Amino acid sequence: MSGVVLDKIVKRYGAAQVVHGIDLQIEPQEFVVLVGPSGCGKSTTLRMIAGLEEISDGNLTIADRHVNNVAPKDRDVAMVFQNYALYPHLNVAENIAFGLRIRKVKKPEIAKSVSEVAEILGLTDYLDRRPADLSGGQRQRVAMGRAIVRHPEVFLFDEPLSNLDAKLRTQMRAEIKRLHKRLGVTSIYVTHDQVEAMTLADRIVVMRDGRIEQIGRPMDLFNNPVNTFVAGFIGSPPMNQLTAVVEGGDDAPFATLGETKVKLPKLPQLQGQAGRKVVVGIRPEHALITPVDGASAIPLDLDLVETLGSEALLHTHVGDTPFVIKTETHGDIDHLYDVDKVYINAEKIKVFDAETGDVFAHPTQG
Amino acid sequence: MKKLTITALALASTMMTTPVLADGHGSKIVDEPLELTIHMHHKRYTSYDEDWPVEQTAREMTNIHLKNKTFGSNTPQSDEAINLLLASGQLPDIIGTSRIRDVVNQYGPQGAFTPLNDLIEEHAPHMKAYFDSHPDVKSAITSSDGNMYYIPYLPDGKYGRAYFIRYDWVEKLGLEIPNNVDELKTVLEAFRDGDPNGNGKKDEVPYFARQWEELIRLVTLWDGRSSGSDTYHDYYVTDGKLAHPYAGEGYREGIKNLAEWYAEGLIDAEIFTRGSSSREFLLSENMGGMTHDWFASTSGYNRLSADIEGFSFKAFAPPASISGKRIEEHRRIPFKPDGWAMGGTNEHPVETIKYFDFWFSPEGRDLVNFGVEGAQYTLVDGEPQFTQEFLDAGPVNSSLYQIGAQLHARGYFQDYEYEKQWSNEFALEGIALYDEGDYLIDQFLGVSLNADEQKVYDKYNAQLRTYMLERQQAWILGTGDVEADWADYQAQLENRGYSKVLEVMQAAYDRQYN
């Protein structure tokens, strides 16, 4: 019931338009992540949903209610801020209770809600402390507690983890995910970190320059990016992208990468397109170091081996373009230094229009 | 007749101070030029200027060459400057400043200044002649240890303030210039009610004053006193006995009546806050009726007759008090606390005292009073007369400062003739009127307290005065009743050390003036 619908939402600051008509339908209980580089309009969009920014054009519906002109407090949303926005002069319990007290909720009820929330977040022992005496993770939890305690229709998260160190971030990520499962509240989450997006989201919205590039489940985006931007944004490390020209007949299209001919997938869009400039996209995970039947082999020089433990990244280059291979170590990396070829399965290759950046989609994907 | 009196007065004062004995062989003090250092500070000239024409002439005449060593020339505060000088510990040969009296009386006995009595006796015939003929001044400037430490600036001319009234209003209302306190009240009431300025509004301010203390001055109309000298709230002396004016019966009677006058609107309701511009404002707005203020500057307002028809603001004789006495309490003091002194480390005391004496010689007096002969004045029948050109050049006194004449930070004897030559006719007329009646009374010239007496004085006097002024204003404003409060007031004065202060002052007075 508590879905959020953005219908051609536009944000203008004077003459400058920063959000160009966003359409997005968020289902009840869904966890949607808005992701994109800074300045892509994701935070602005979130703030429009929260009511902190006016909506210049379009319609916003929350739980079937048109809320364009509804005050933030009446939209029944709760927001978690990047820098937590905790009141330094109030202790944890008071911070959590702030929203309720503003709404004149009765005292016993507040106490009950606060202790429940504290229980959920593991803050029970810290209720008397002031924010200054808490660690970063604890502060983050208090910030979430403030949102949770109000039982809103929608949670809004504005880069809530970016002030934490890497380890805590992973931990908190899991905690947010767990909370969402437990509470089942519709959540909209803004981040610039695609890992957070991938791990948390039911659906990811990739944004660039005030427009949505692609909406989809994490694995859809990973497997079938609609353009070079999404391909480069989702996945770590990102997809290798090599500019090339389509060669060969329609039966066996190929492209010359470096000095090696690499077979391309037999896409209908490539029919009769010999000589067309394209971008060949190969995920580091799909570049194999052991021979596979039918795969093209590209000889290469190793620049660097980055060991991650169970996996390793081999930094190489094809022609002048850097090329990254992700492979499993199986507990030993010595053999990786001997790698001098990489094998690419044509079916795993994505081909993008070099001009527009749009993908030539596999027909199976409709 | 009037003219004759003034001339006679001027003549007499000149004759009296013309030295009986003079060297007669020029005024050179030393054969070879001698340099002496000087600190000279006054708010109008914060350092000594060797280029003043008067100084150049004096240098030629005496062969004494003064070198400027003034401290604190960057401040207009002379007391600050002299403190800086004293704190430096290096006193020049000559120190000339305003308000030097307290300084020399305090630090002279400590050795900061050279005692002058013997030096004057032996080497300064002109000054000796002056002091011999003015023993009261000599007593007044004698310190508690019996020494004189400074040569004062001695103003000439007796008259300071006078009662001024709108003669044209009095006439218009069909009244006479008041001769006594009752008539004065009638006139003031008429000013209040009779719309003498004819604008249809009851906006006349019958009695006003630039200094509210001039309201208190009116207690003399009920035989009270407001001050014994030219400073406000000062002690006064009668028959060798000191008292404070604000402790006397006449004062009580006066305050009681003035409070009534104030309540009835005969006194400017804002007299306590209107301040120094009130005379300018009330006269030029054709609202002020009567005041008590300086002859010269107040007479000057008759120039307003150009704008206000019939405007005539002139002095009138002090109205007779309830007991029939006519007195003008204010007069110019015969000597000022300003002047110059000799540093305690001066190595040429004889030359210095001779130099001081030079300014009391006829040539020196002409120089210091009138400037340089041939430039500012010429001799007419043997008497100095300002040139018309100089008189027309602007305010005479500031022109004189600029050439180094009439400097009050120097010990000299003023010649009233200098002021008369540029005084307003109305002022001269008023002075003649006051001269005729002989309304002035004796002044209290101050006492030099020794260290112990000073301590008693310092301890009590300031708060005593504070209390007196508080009660005084409360009575005038009607927040207290002088009759009802009087016994308590007397007791409070006693509590606050009135008789202790009186005792030490009387002791000093007896020592100094007997």
Add this chain to the structure above:
Amino acid sequence: MQKKLAWFLQHMRREWQIYVLLAPTIIWFILFLYKPMYGLQIAFKDYSIFRGIAGSPWVGFEHFQTLFESDTFVRALKNTVIISALSMMFGFPMPIILALMFNEILNQTYKKTAQTLVYLPHFISTVIIAGIVVTAFSPSAGIVNTIIGWFGIEPIYFLTKPEWFRPIFIGSGIWQEAGFSSIVFLAAIAGVNPSLYESAVVDGASRWQMMWKITLPSIMPTIIIMLIIRIGNILEIGFELVILLYQPATYQTADVINTFIYRQGLQGGQYDVAAAAGLFNAVVAFVLVMTANTISRRVSRTSLW
């Protein structure tokens, strides 16, 4: 000890640039704050400028005794405390209120204009301020009496009424300084994290609630520091304005320590008595600041040191 000194010298050699930067402040302190302390001893001496500080004889606590035996001084002390306390009570919150009000003005042009207008009186000299006050309260032409005249009230000669002196003095002080003093609070408000307000907006707080629950608590440390400093100056009253406004008739409520010293000083350059009164001022201020600071540190965890 030897070791420490050696360490210090070595440290100085290595970090000499920092010590050079520090030097002007230290020199300033020595020259203008520590050296003059030597002069404090004249409070216990029969001071003669000519003899110098060292050459003047000791008199112990005589000057203090003189002060406290004087009814006028005791009254001045009482007036000082009362005027200070009242002006703190009414004058201290004003700049805070002003700053909060400025903060609520959204139109930038309007805000700048309003701020400039209330800062302006700060730059007017005290003499002019006194002139304005005297004129405003004048019984014949003053605006105040004109206004109360509309309500049929007879003109009041305010400046000669002891009961009116304090309100007028404190009021004109507030008028002159409140705007300018609000700058420090405005700066503190500018430093408040804007997401606190956004969070409160989402939580549903009104502007009024945000002012009370966010702005005020957030600038509370600044307020407390300013208050402690103010308490330290409790005996320092801008006595020029008092001298310009008071009358013998209003001494009973208007005479403060500094004006008392001023009148006392005029009588005979009593630097020693003035120094004693000044020293007394300083000791009282020191005790007050220490107390306020300690209380504040315990209660609000904010303190000067």
